[in-house]
Amino acid sequence: MSLRQKHRLSFCYCNMGTMRRFFGRRRKPPPETYQEPAVVRPNPEEELRSLRRRLVQSFVTSALPSGKEFLPVTEIDKLVNYATIRLVLPEKASTDVIDFVCGHGKTLFLILVVGNEASPNDLLAIMESCRKHSMTDEHLPVDRIPCVGGKLPCHQRVAHHQAWDVFHDKLWAHISFRFFQDQAMFTAPVILKDKFTYELKEGCVLPITWKAQKPHIGHFSTVYEAEIHHAHHQDDRYFGKSLKVALKQLKPLTSEPGYNVETAWNHETSALEEINKLHHKHLIRPLAALRCGPEHYIMFEWADGGSLRELWENQGPEPKDLDPDRIMSVIEEVLGIVSALSTLHGTNNRTKTGNVVRRAADLAGMAAGERLTVPVPHSVKPREGETKDYSPITTPDTSKSPRNVPEIHVRFVEPSDDEVSFRSEDPNRSYVSEESDASSDEHWRHGDLKPENILQFNQSQTNDSRWLGTLKIADLGLAKQHVFATARRKDMTNQKFTTSHYEAPEAVANLHLPRSRRFDIWSIGCVILEFVIIILYGNDGLASFYDQHKIRENPHTDTLYFTVDRNVARVSDIASHWIAEILNDPECNRAGGSALADIVRLVRDRLLVVELPSENMVPSQISRCRADAGELKEKLEAIWGKAIHDESQGGDYLCFRKDRANIAPPAPLQVMKPKRTAAKSRLGDELPKTQPNLV
Template identity: 25%
Template sequence: MEDPAAIVQLIKEGITDEDLPLCRNDDDDNDSEYNVLASVGGNKRFPSSMAWGQGEKVETFLKKQWVVQSPILDKPGWHFVLDPECPLPLTECETEHAKGGMGVVHKAKLHPAHHCLFKGDDETYIAIKEIHRKEDFIREKTNLDIIQRLQNRHLISLLASCERGSAYYLLFPWANGGTLRDFWEEQDANPRTRNLIRWALGQILGLVDGLRALHNRNIRHGDIKPQNILVFEEPKGDHAVTLVLADMGVSKFHKEATDLRKSATITAESTVSYEAPEADEDQRNNKPRPRRYDMWPAGCMFLEFTVWLVYNCAAVEGFYKQRKAQNDPVSQGNFFSRELDQSTEIHPAVTEAIRHLREHPLCKDGTALGDLVTLINDRLLQIKPGDRAEAPELYDRVKTIVDAAAAKPEYLGQEVKQPLPTPGFFSPPGSRKGSSS
């Protein structure tokens, strides 16, 4: 404003930090006082602002005051309602990092003096999901509030939420290891040791435990896939990495079963490759999807995880190409196939992949990975939803595998010192070439 005298007058009128932000006087019956500044709510007025000319300085003050009005996010899990002009207390914010189904995610740093949301240093990043549709925000926030009460380390934690004008923000810890798909790429060259397999089985158990916790609260995730599994790396320890189930944007909160049938679930678009066989018919008939729907994509993801553990990322890609019909441009690489008579079967490529896995020393009969593949085949990748395991059964079955692996190291299979050749099945034309680790 370049007017020190005006500042002196405001101080004489008793202005304090608690009065900010100021706004124009909202007395509609007195136009002459339009340029009188007042605290929000109008309970304190500052008449000296009338002497600032024709309103230009008032307008400048109203805009510039926000430079010093960044909020303090002092209550973890709280929802903060901010003025549309109020800036978030960020010291760094990258441009758009990734698009989710219903929002944009930014990588940012909070000013350490402006939050009490977590313990960390000035270099700790957070993820900010920005949503512009109120109904999408409310739906996701409702699910996240329930999830926070579960306190499960394999479910994403919400640091806080904000609304500012027409924009809504969800603040999460930043996954410094990216997604599970990123992890596979970065760790691809590492040997497949017993420690790695033991860690992977423990993380699968953790993810199933998180899914069980969701289902116990009548929440279906609805979009399980490697891209929605976040990787949090700890600074110390062998395989000190935790996998976390995230992106509840397409999760659905289901009421009691009696209410569930009254109206169909509105289903957001999920990755088609992992969709269950009943997805299209349910959508056409406006039919709600039960929690057992999650068991199919979980089986797809765990099978891909096993392919990566036994072989490599190139094999995961080759497996996808084998599922994607070469003569069908609309094929999405599903784990099932439609026959000419419209019947549905497990995709032949899935059956073939399982056959190859069972021939590998790490995955033969009587090994932990071999038993995991049997579980995936028998209780998850089932065409009829009623034939799939529910989350409690899946948890118990995986825990049995994990406990046996802890008791008998040989159950983890024979360590492969030199990579075995990857079967040609996993290297169809157009795939990356790679050898097993």
């Protein structure tokens, strides 16, 4: 190595040493001495204020009571979680307390938060006390008790739930008022599938986000179109969406003697719960019955198609061209209504009238050498592609008379000693009631069948693509209440009663007796006849029929369908005239047969019949009485089956001449015939004066 190279190497070593001494040697500290950067814990007071702001923003305004707010149940889990509670409570809060809040005390915690009166330390102390006393969200809402904050020892002077002992703590002294006041915002009920009756505290907030400004106002109730918040119902068809309902609010009616809204609500709720068990496609199913302190509600799903009356009015003044599919839809839906009525009536077959019918049939069978039984009609099979839908539905309730339908005012006539309403001239004939006092089984009748109480559900709710959708009977459970409304309510100024256009003769002649299931058969006969008039002659034809009420001799006792003289009823000349004219219509009066003609004859011969079964009747006499729902269902099934067969063969049983433009409705009857004292069982057949079974 040369001298120059040695000098260079020496210079490099000197420079490296200098650099090493100047900068030093960077060494990583050993692992055991490494520490995480210090984390500053947020201020619990600030976290509490942040949680309160988010909570207030989560409230939803309710329409009932108007302007009140409630917290949707889905927001509770979003607001209360482990991380949030760990930051809001002081650092000393134990894991057990945080677990209790997140598991069993979420609502309790949020009620305290919204009140803005409890500090983080207060929240910790109160939630520790709640955990100690097993006070959870399940015990909400809490009644106002005088022993809050230790002001009054409980002992036996103030009885309350054991978990409410938590309120004895002095911590509650300055926050209890807001707690009791605010808890209503957190306890809005969720309408469950498997629960019907809800007992709620006075001042509760319902999860109703909207209700219509114009309700349907009736005598006993007011019905609102409303919507339930999407988090407070369990209808899978409307998951994540608001559910439209009909909310029926019962009126107190303190001016009505003998009427009590609490009793009426209890009766209707019990009836609806029992009828719900029938699970029939054409019977409405209510969603819930709610008692909120002095307020009483019943909730139904909203019928998007309105009532049958509204459907008729929307058909237009002129008749539409006859179409086999439309007529088949009418037959099938009427059959569905009658099937529902048969199911409703058939819950108890051991009534007195049922025994009369069976006894007469058994006697006839023994005379023929065999014992006969009343046949049970088979159920209607759904058409191809149709499924039975038992989903809940709803109903508007209104007592207003529909447009152009005559109002019938009935004057009550007390029978004298020698003349009892519908008393039989045969001393061996006594009439019995279908009201079974001896049997513990219950049976149901509607009592107020009319187009306003038959609702239409369109495809969106029933998956039914036909123009008529699905028709369902509404206002179930009101039979007892309806008896009071029509047979007991008296106008004290003129001593008159009011009855429906569709009620049977016994509603006028025997007001003081209960009604039978066959009362509904007369009503459905009136509805069916008017449906045929709509099909053949349109709204103008139905208006012409309604206009016939002007020629009634006595508007206090007569309707378009029957007339009463000395408490003896018969089918009216108006109904007889219109039925005869309809049967002479080109569509009905043809050799090949007509479905509409067969339906009208069924109405004439088996539905608009005054006579009812009585004791000691033989089968031939019973066959002349008004039909029951089972028989009506069988006969409609026969018409339906014939229509199906004829349609498959390319026949014209459903309709022959589609164009109805030049077919005029029946000419109105000009003068009523003089009243007679003999009763008519059906059109054209005189019967001895008798006392029909009116109950």
